[in-house]
Amino acid sequence: MINKVGRDIPDEFLVNGREVFQGENYFHNKNYTKASPTVRANVDPKQEKVVPSLKEAIEKCELKDGMTISFHHHFRDGDYVVNMVVETIAEMGIKDITICASSVGDAHEPTVKHIESGVITGLSTSGIRGKIGEAVSKGLLKNVAFIRSHGGRVRAIEAGDIHIDVAFIGAPTSDAYGNARGKGGKSDCGVLSYSMVDAKYADKVVVITDCLVDFPNFPPSIQQVDVDYVVQVDEIGNPKKIANSVLRFTEDPRDLIIAEAAAQVLVNTPYFKDGFSFQTGGGGPSLAVTRFLRPYMEKQNIKMGFAIGGITKPMLDLLNDDFIRIIVDAQDFDLPSIESVNSHPRHFEISTSQYANPFNKGSFVNKLDFGILAALEIDTDFNVNVITGSDDGILRGAPGGHVDIAAGAKCSILVTPLLRTRIPTIREKVTTVTTPGESVDVVVTEVGIAINPKRQDLLEALQNIKLPLPLRTIEELKNEAYAIAGAPEEIEFEDKVVALVEYRDGTIIDVVRKIKNSD
Amino acid sequence: MILTKSAIAGTLESSDVQITIEPNHNGIELFISSIVMGQYGKQIKDVVIKTLEKLGVENAKITVVDKGALDCTIKARVECAVFRAADITENLPWGEKL
Amino acid sequence: MKTRLRRTMMFLNAQRASLVKDAYIYKPDSIIFDLEDAVAENQKDSARIALYNALKSINYKGIELVVRINGLDTPHAKEDIRAAIAGGIHAVRVPKTETPGDIYAAEKEIEKAEREFGIEIGRTMIMGAIESPLGVINAFDIAKSSKRMMGISIGAGDYTRTMQTTRSIEGIELQGARSQLVIAARAAGIMCFDTVYTDIENTEGFINEVKLIKQLGFDGKSIISPKQIPIVHSVFAPSQSEIRRAEKTIRALKEHSQGGVGVFTVDGQMIDIAMLEGANRTIALAKASGVYEGDL
Numbered sequence: 001m002i003n004k005v006g007r008d009i010p011d012e013f014l015v016n017g018r019e020v021f022q023g024e025n026y027f028h029n030k031n032y033t034k035a036s037p038t039v040r041a042n043v044d045p046k047q048e049k050v051v052p053s054l055k056e057a058i059e060k061c062e063l064k065d066g067m068t069i070s071f072h073h074h075f076r077d078g079d080y081v082v083n084m085v086v087e088t089i090a091e092m093g094i095k096d097i098t099i100c101a102s103s104v105g106d107a108h109e110p111t112v113k114h115i116e117s118g119v120i121t122g123l124s125t126s127g128i129r130g131k132i133g134e135a136v137s138k139g140l141l142k143n144v145a146f147i148r149s150h151g152g153r154v155r156a157i158e159a160g161d162i163h164i165d166v167a168f169i170g171a172p173t174s175d176a177y178g179n180a181r182g183k184g185g186k187s188d189c190g191v192l193s194y195s196m197v198d199a200k201y202a203d204k205v206v207v208i209t210d211c212l213v214d215f216p217n218f219p220p221s222i223q224q225v226d227v228d229y230v231v232q233v234d235e236i237g238n239p240k241k242i243a244n245s246v247l248r249f250t251e252d253p254r255d256l257i258i259a260e261a262a263a264q265v266l267v268n269t270p271y272f273k274d275g276f277s278f279q280t281g282g283g284g285p286s287l288a289v290t291r292f293l294r295p296y297m298e299k300q301n302i303k304m305g306f307a308i309g310g311i312t313k314p315m316l317d318l319l320n321d322d323f324i325r326i327i328v329d330a331q332d333f334d335l336p337s338i339e340s341v342n343s344h345p346r347h348f349e350i351s352t353s354q355y356a357n358p359f360n361k362g363s364f365v366n367k368l369d370f371g372i373l374a375a376l377e378i379d380t381d382f383n384v385n386v387i388t389g390s391d392d393g394i395l396r397g398a399p400g401g402h403v404d405i406a407a408g409a410k411c412s413i414l415v416t417p418l419l420r421t422r423i424p425t426i427r428e429k430v431t432t433v434t435t436p437g438e439s440v441d442v443v444v445t446e447v448g449i450a451i452n453p454k455r456q457d458l459l460e461a462l463q464n465i466k467l468p469l470p471l472r473t474i475e476e477l478k479n480e481a482y483a484i485a486g487a488p489e490e491i492e493f494e495d496k497v498v499a500l501v502e503y504r505d506g507t508i509i510d511v512v513r514k515i516k517n518s519d
Numbered sequence: 520m521i522l523t524k525s526a527i528a529g530t531l532e533s534s535d536v537q538i539t540i541e542p543n544h545n546g547i548e549l550f551i552s553s554i555v556m557g558q559y560g561k562q563i564k565d566v567v568i569k570t571l572e573k574l575g576v577e578n579a580k581i582t583v584v585d586k587g588a589l590d591c592t593i594k595a596r597v598e599c600a601v602f603r604a605a606d607i608t609e610n611l612p613w614g615e616k617l
Numbered sequence: 618m619k620t621r622l623r624r625t626m627m628f629l630n631a632q633r634a635s636l637v638k639d640a641y642i643y644k645p646d647s648i649i650f651d652l653e654d655a656v657a658e659n660q661k662d663s664a665r666i667a668l669y670n671a672l673k674s675i676n677y678k679g680i681e682l683v684v685r686i687n688g689l690d691t692p693h694a695k696e697d698i699r700a701a702i703a704g705g706i707h708a709v710r711v712p713k714t715e716t717p718g719d720i721y722a723a724e725k726e727i728e729k730a731e732r733e734f735g736i737e738i739g740r741t742m743i744m745g746a747i748e749s750p751l752g753v754i755n756a757f758d759i760a761k762s763s764k765r766m767m768g769i770s771i772g773a774g775d776y777t778r779t780m781q782t783t784r785s786i787e788g789i790e791l792q793g794a795r796s797q798l799v800i801a802a803r804a805a806g807i808m809c810f811d812t813v814y815t816d817i818e819n820t821e822g823f824i825n826e827v828k829l830i831k832q833l834g835f836d837g838k839s840i841i842s843p844k845q846i847p848i849v850h851s852v853f854a855p856s857q858s859e860i861r862r863a864e865k866t867i868r869a870l871k872e873h874s875q876g877g878v879g880v881f882t883v884d885g886q887m888i889d890i891a892m893l894e895g896a897n898r899t900i901a902l903a904k905a906s907g908v909y910e911g912d913l
Contacts, residue, residue: 253843391554421555484589491558528663532633534638589674595671599662602666609696614703614734
């Protein structure tokens with residue numbers, strides 16, 4: 001069946017109530033019943049939760065073939081937890097397990113052999129990079145994978161689309177009763193936002209830490225009342241890869257041109273007024289926008305009401321210089337942010353549900369004025385691909401909060417170079433749709449700015465402003481990219497679907513197919 | 520154009536292409552590898568063949584290692600390799616065969 | 618076109634494909650494709666062919682295109698000129714210019730190439746890069762040696778070496794050369810350009826040098842990093858107060874000229890007709906720099 005962005009979703013997947021994408025607000029006002037876990041009443045006050053080994057914790061959780069386990073990715077490329085757990089499960093002879101992760105990537109290459117051997121047969125994730133992305137693209141995962149946004153993952157868990165049997169929560173510190181925090185240990189990550197929903201909805205919850213601290217470890221991100229077992233290991237991750245010591249501003253002149261233009265677009269929209277809200281990620285151009293905003297805020301005496309992220313030092317600088325009233329934080333990228341969320345009176349940890357879940361009664365993305373986002377590809381309908389590579393169609397990206405932010409923000413601004421080496425980012429059709437065009441308002445490249453024709457209001461606000469780059473149509477940008485590089489051939493896939501791309505509301509917005517066999 | 524020796528032109532830097540050319544006797548033998556093979560493999564082949572035709576090269580083994588070069592760079596590197604292989608260093612036919 | 622904004626002239630190694638393909642996004646006033654010092658001896662042919670193809674295929678969006686050829690005393694210069702002219706280059710920058718003879722030699726090859734490739738004779742301009750004491754002494758003669766001359770520039774690296782001194786932050790060793798060159802250029806009615814600033818990280822030092830050469834009367838500066846471009850353009854842009862003074866001058870002169878008065882006062886400053894040219898130039902520069910919001 002063809003969905004609202006023109007992608008054909010094979011009927012075989014439209015079962016059990018699953019529908020195709022029909023618009024950002026298709027499910028607005030629909031009622032649904034939340035799922036609930038089957039949990040154990042831990043009545044006896046003498047019971048200890050600390051278990052001497054991961055193996056014993058898994059045994060006590062009665063993990064069996066065919067079950068689903070979950071992980072967060074607050075440890076990013078420095079994570080050891082996923083590999084440890086999967087390795088142990090494999091040794092125990094358990095198989096046919098589905099991983100429900102908030103993201104997987106380069107750190108998880110060791111799980112590829114377990115995918116090949118059938119220990120892991122299912123995967124639900126936002127990000128998917130490196131060898132694990134290749135493995136799924138080659139069709140090595142037995143069951144079709146699910147790609148979800150951050151908000152979409154929470155929705156799927158709360159609505160019962162995915163049932164977590166055992167949640168494994170890596171924690172920089174935990175006490176013996178399971179109060180877990182993102183701070184105070186050897187490998188701090190700041191917050192534990194992604195795993196909050198896991199703790200509430202999984203049947204069994206295991207906290208894994210390398211730093212057992214005194215009881216009670218307060219204020220806890222993950223609460224003792226939700227935790228079954230606590231396991232202490234030598235290392236939960238590599239601190240150098242969990243947090244950058246300092247995320248540096250890009251010095252690339254092209255990125256700076258794009259960022260400066262994006263900032264000027266932003267300040268000339270009607271939403272740039274005192275109390276505005278702002279989100280940016282950790283990537284080059286989007287982070288640089290933060291730097292360019294400051295002089296405008298100073299000159300016009302405008303402060304941010306709140307900022308969300310993906311938090312890094314540049315945001316903290318604005319907070320500490322009183323340009324931001326409050327930061328709400330669902331992930332930290334550098335050491336200063338990890339420190340700040342745990343000590344600054346106006347910097348708060350929130351859950352991923354509060355951040356971006358579309359099915360609760362109102363998440364923070366709904367209150368966003370501006371979101372600055374990146375893209376691998378954008379087509380002439382403003383649809384965005386952030387999940388598959390242009391040249392080979394291999395899974396190597398992440399919707400992350402992209403889809404959620406674009407849907408919620410009053411003005412979503414995509415920043416991207418026109419080409420990456422020879423590859424046009426602006427093109428006729430994207431390889432895979434992750435974010436629908438109706439969510440995308442402005443595209444800024446180094447040769448021009450395109451405004452979604454749906455936003456006549458923004459066009460009127462901007463067309464008489466002297467911007468550093470010209471306003472152009474998205475077709476003109478595409479034509480310029482093709483004039484420089486040549487029109488790209490469409491790459492071929494095999495028919496087999498290896499992953500479903502689920503929009504934040506659970507509908508299917510696109511599919512990813514197996515790459516053509518080259519070996 | 521007669522090629523008298525092997526020659527290389529271009530580099531393996533991003534946006535460049537390295538062309539190796541060797542004289543042979545059985546027409547044009549072309550080996551292409553590229554970081555953008557899927558989207559531009561055909562186009563790269565076209566540009567190399569056309570450039571060789573225009574220069575009048577009929578017998579050569581050409582190896583192309585592409586790092587995302589634009590057509591004008593591919594053409595330039597092929598031309599440079601050909602003239603080096605033909606030992607022609609001055610009075611190039613600008614505007615005619617190039 | 619001999620008269621145009623040339624605040625920034627960005628050097629590009631013609632052999633580097635990744636730089637050449639989209640240098641226009643940084644919006645320098647001119648791009649200088651280098652076939653000389655940046656290119657290794659055994660890659661001169663490759664750089665030249667790359668230049669020719671870039672000129673033929675890439676749309677540089679109205680930016681002026683210049684080639685720095687190898688010296689006329691090398692085996693490369695003739696072919697450099699042929700390739701560049703055939704490609705449609707706007708100007709040829711002759712390195713290490715010491716005497717008018719160096720310009721004549723280049724001009725001879727340029728005219729030959731224009732004939733060979735059907736380019737309008739005289740269309741291609743010439744710049745002389747002066748990099749030695751003799752060149753500085755001969756600056757005026759070099760500047761007026763040919764109708765094609767568009768500008769002269771000082772190349773500090775080779776100049777300080779031949780002067781048997783070193784480069785310093787304050788640049789006192791360049792003082793003489795800078796002054797003589799800008800005087801020579803003005804006397805000959807052509808433009809004058811300052812040397813490259815190699816310490817890319819030292820923004821403050823760069824700003825100071827640009828302010829200095831602007832005050833000396835230079836028209837622009839050679840650039841080696843895109844980061845330097847917005848800085849130069851900003852320093853060269855007239856300030857809003859300079860623009861307002863220029864507007865007042867122009868309007869007041871217009872008014873008073875009708876009344877037959879030649880000299881008068883505006884805001885306590887004496888104004889006479891000699892100032893009209895400078896005021897017009899300020900407005901033109903303001904418009905070209907994109908900072909003019911008035912209605913003159």
